[in-house]
Amino acid sequence: MFRNYSISPEYYDEMFENSGNVRGHYSGIYSRLLQMNSRQLSERHQAIYRQMIKQGITFTLYSGNDQEMLERTIPFDPIPRIVSAQEWEIIESGVIQRVKALNCFLRDIYHEQRVLKDGVVPRSMIVANAYFRPEMMHMEVPGGVYIPFSGIDLIRDEHGFYYVLEDNLRTPSGISYLYKNRLLMRQLFPELFTQYNIRSLSQGLNQFLAALRSLAPDHKANPRVVLLTPGSYNSAYFEHTFLAREMGIDLVEGQDLKIVNHKVYMKTLQGLQQVDVIYRRIDDDFLDPVCFRSDSVIGVPGLMSAYRAGNVAIANAPGTGVADDKAIYSFVPELIRYYLGEKPILQNVPTYLVENAGQREYVLANLPKMVVKETSLSGGYGMLIGPHAGEQERAEFAAKIRQTPERYIAQPTIRLSRVPCITNEGLAPRHVDLRPYVVMGAGQPVQVVPGGLTRVALKHGSLVVNSSQGGGSKDTWVLA
Amino acid sequence: MKLEINHTTRYSYFDDVTDSINEVRLTPRTNYRQACYHHSIVTDPLTSLFSYEDFFGNRVYSFSVTKPHKELTIKTHSIVVTQEQEPKSESMLLLTDELAMLRDARFKNRYAEFLQATAYVDLNASIREYAGEVANITQVGSVYDTVRGVTARIYQDFSYQPGATSLATTAKDTLSLKRGVCQDFAHLMLALCRVQGIPARYISGYHFVGDLQGGHADFKQASHAWVEAFIPGIGWLGFDPTNNGTMNWRYVKLGHGRDYNDIVPIKGVYSGAGCSKMEVIVDVRKIEDETCLSQSVSTGDSNLRAYQAGPATRAIAEAAQ
Numbered sequence: 001m002f003r004n005y006s007i008s009p010e011y012y013d014e015m016f017e018n019s020g021n022v023r024g025h026y027s028g029i030y031s032r033l034l035q036m037n038s039r040q041l042s043e044r045h046q047a048i049y050r051q052m053i054k055q056g057i058t059f060t061l062y063s064g065n066d067q068e069m070l071e072r073t074i075p076f077d078p079i080p081r082i083v084s085a086q087e088w089e090i091i092e093s094g095v096i097q098r099v100k101a102l103n104c105f106l107r108d109i110y111h112e113q114r115v116l117k118d119g120v121v122p123r124s125m126i127v128a129n130a131y132f133r134p135e136m137m138h139m140e141v142p143g144g145v146y147i148p149f150s151g152i153d154l155i156r157d158e159h160g161f162y163y164v165l166e167d168n169l170r171t172p173s174g175i176s177y178l179y180k181n182r183l184l185m186r187q188l189f190p191e192l193f194t195q196y197n198i199r200s201l202s203q204g205l206n207q208f209l210a211a212l213r214s215l216a217p218d219h220k221a222n223p224r225v226v227l228l229t230p231g232s233y234n235s236a237y238f239e240h241t242f243l244a245r246e247m248g249i250d251l252v253e254g255q256d257l258k259i260v261n262h263k264v265y266m267k268t269l270q271g272l273q274q275v276d277v278i279y280r281r282i283d284d285d286f287l288d289p290v291c292f293r294s295d296s297v298i299g300v301p302g303l304m305s306a307y308r309a310g311n312v313a314i315a316n317a318p319g320t321g322v323a324d325d326k327a328i329y330s331f332v333p334e335l336i337r338y339y340l341g342e343k344p345i346l347q348n349v350p351t352y353l354v355e356n357a358g359q360r361e362y363v364l365a366n367l368p369k370m371v372v373k374e375t376s377l378s379g380g381y382g383m384l385i386g387p388h389a390g391e392q393e394r395a396e397f398a399a400k401i402r403q404t405p406e407r408y409i410a411q412p413t414i415r416l417s418r419v420p421c422i423t424n425e426g427l428a429p430r431h432v433d434l435r436p437y438v439v440m441g442a443g444q445p446v447q448v449v450p451g452g453l454t455r456v457a458l459k460h461g462s463l464v465v466n467s468s469q470g471g472g473s474k475d476t477w478v479l480a
Numbered sequence: 481m482k483l484e485i486n487h488t489t490r491y492s493y494f495d496d497v498t499d500s501i502n503e504v505r506l507t508p509r510t511n512y513r514q515a516c517y518h519h520s521i522v523t524d525p526l527t528s529l530f531s532y533e534d535f536f537g538n539r540v541y542s543f544s545v546t547k548p549h550k551e552l553t554i555k556t557h558s559i560v561v562t563q564e565q566e567p568k569s570e571s572m573l574l575l576t577d578e579l580a581m582l583r584d585a586r587f588k589n590r591y592a593e594f595l596q597a598t599a600y601v602d603l604n605a606s607i608r609e610y611a612g613e614v615a616n617i618t619q620v621g622s623v624y625d626t627v628r629g630v631t632a633r634i635y636q637d638f639s640y641q642p643g644a645t646s647l648a649t650t651a652k653d654t655l656s657l658k659r660g661v662c663q664d665f666a667h668l669m670l671a672l673c674r675v676q677g678i679p680a681r682y683i684s685g686y687h688f689v690g691d692l693q694g695g696h697a698d699f700k701q702a703s704h705a706w707v708e709a710f711i712p713g714i715g716w717l718g719f720d721p722t723n724n725g726t727m728n729w730r731y732v733k734l735g736h737g738r739d740y741n742d743i744v745p746i747k748g749v750y751s752g753a754g755c756s757k758m759e760v761i762v763d764v765r766k767i768e769d770e771t772c773l774s775q776s777v778s779t780g781d782s783n784l785r786a787y788q789a790g791p792a793t794r795a796i797a798e799a800a801q
Contacts (some may be wrong), residue, residue: 124592134535260546276495301749302501305542
């Protein structure tokens with residue numbers, strides 16, 4: 001099975017040490033794979049795809065044209081990614097610390113703005129940010145919780161150290177795949193589940209629901225929680241239906257809700273029923289046409305006035321995007337020290353603010369080794385992957401950087417760790433990242449769903465794990 | 481001058497409409513040159529009003545009318561005392577001090593929201609070029625004179641022409657059209673100030689001129705827009721590019737923001753038939769001598785829109801994260 005599998009000291013291999021020895025926590029799956037031949041493995045693999053299509057586990061791929069939306073299954077690779085208990089301890093405490101600090105930051109930004117007055121973060125970076133919502137200023141959000149649900153993207157360098165690549169504090173998607181992948185794995189390798197002591201995901205959604213309920217105004221005993229979706233055209237609609245069903249909450253579109261005297265009601269056959277908590281999977285811009293984008297037809301007119309009046313909770317709170325912006329990202333370790341007085345457990349990928357003249361010259365001199373990203377200050381999507389770009393593309397980008405440096409950040413290219421995957425050429429190493437999901441309620445400890453979404457770049461050599469770019473996913477096992 | 485302002489806005493619909501949700505920003509501010517003594521707001525149908533202060537310190541009232549109605553009326557009543565003339569304000573700073581202040585990082589941070597580009601305020605090459613021509617601080621010699629100069633140049637180079645532009649016209653559009661109304665001139669002036677690093681904000685308010693023009697007002701509405709620019713060593717001062725002037729007792733400020741979007745006087749959404757008529761009546765009296773400076777206007781324009789769902793926005797409404 002592993003005959004042609006290559007291990008390179010350039011990348012951290014999750015299953016093998018550089019010497020070629022199998023890492024302890026992978027030995028069970030390794031010996032199981034050795035017992036199989038590639039035909040058996042590919043048969044099981046095919047069975048999974050049939051199962052996924054039958055269950056409708058799909059996402060929609062946009063081609064820029066409404067008529068040409070493609071329904072796809074996210075490729076699933078059946079070799080699990082395994083996280084040892086020691087590693088998980090670091091990840092868990094690290095992301096909890098990070099989300100706590102970011103929640104403090106958001107509260108501060110939308111109230112006293114101490115962090116700006118103390119000069120820790122430049123004020124212009126906040127008020128000129130596309131995701132900053134002046135409408136949220138001085139608003140008391142239920143329980144002081146801005147980010148009940150977040151996903152923190154982690155990667156590992158060639159030494160196996162975990163780094164935070166990105167914080168997702170608005171509407172992180174993908175958690176449904178944890179459950180679907182686990183279910184598929186149980187069918188595919190039932191024997192491994194007796195051999196390994198894998199931490200169960202079953203409490204994850206209960207914890208999330210408990211967190212949502214904890215946000216209900218006036219601590220209502222039996223609050224009504226709904227999931228607000230843009231509708232079945234949305235790429236993550238499968239996930240919206242999954243979460244609503246699993247948590248036993250109502251799945252609604254904007255037109256199913258209405259506002260009467262600053263309270264939110266759901267239209268039902270029994271008449272109007274008041275809604276206490278909204279888990280929204282709609283971006284801020286579209287949430288309320290009276291308050292935000294006036295051309296939005298999928299939001300709920302007047303929702304923000306109900307929110308402001310304290311009659312409903314919105315998860316996540318509007319305006320959280322200001323804290324997961326690429327430019328703010330570089331300040332997060334500092335924010336952890338500032339708000340919590342703690343040393344950051346998880347490191348950031350080194351990030352250069354191109355705005356700073358000294359850092360700019362360094363970035364320009366080392367452009368072939370850099371990934372340059374546009375921050376949301378401008379709302380653009382430009383990105384340069386130095387090692388993959390041609391001479392001319394780099395020169396053009398360098399000119400753009402010089403013209404509007406405040407729009408860019410740069411990072412050295414990080415060598416993502418690799419895990420064995422099934423490919424047409426047999427088992428081969430492919431790059432992965434990991435997105436653990438963090439749940440925060442009012443008056444409850446912050447919790448992390450044990451596992452997370454392991455995204456894998458299925459193309460040989462590719463570092464892009466996004467599902468829209470041909471990325472797939474793996475089941476992620478956290479050992480007890 | 482003590483002024484009493486009655487402002488009535490009436491929407492008439494072709495048929496019954498429901499679920500009308502509205503936000504109103506029509507409360508005069510109190511600042512160095514005006515004091516709001518009294519303000520009240522009443523709607524018909526009667527609703528319960530919820531009020532808050534927004535990011536910019538403007539007073540906002542929001543309300544909903546759920547039941548079917550064919551007409552919606554919003555009436556505000558204010559008593560405001562305004563100063564006769566803007567106090568004579570001369571900066572004590574030398575040009576070099578002023579420029580140092582504008583370029584200081586702390587200053588730029590402090591006023592960042594009033595220095596940025598917005599949907600209406602483009603800071604592109606054509607704006608920069610025109611600004612270099614009409615508003616070069618170093619050549620003019622002071623920030624105040626630069627801003628005053630921009631006010632005059634817009635008045636001189638652009639013609640006031642209702643209907644030439646729309647609610648969606650941006651500063652760069654106005655620059656190429658060479659005409660517009662007060663809102664367009666205000667946005668253009670914001671852009672010209674901001675590219676020079678001078679913080680500038682959009683002002684909505686009233687400007688009363690009826691008595692000066694013998695009742696045949698040139699301006700269709702008393703509702704007006706102008707700008708405030710931040711002059712180093714002085715602070716925020718008002719400038720009116722539409723009338724090539726500075727502030728006097730005729731100006732009553734309602735609110736300020738980064739651009740028009742932040743201070744839309746009445747914003748709303750409802751379900752049902754179209755809006756057949758929007759009528760605005762602004763009535764002003766000097767309280768001392770009871771002279772009536774009444775102006776009335778009716779227009780077909782409406783900020784209210786019928787509400788319908790479509791699939792296109794649904795697809796893009798949750799960004800990939």
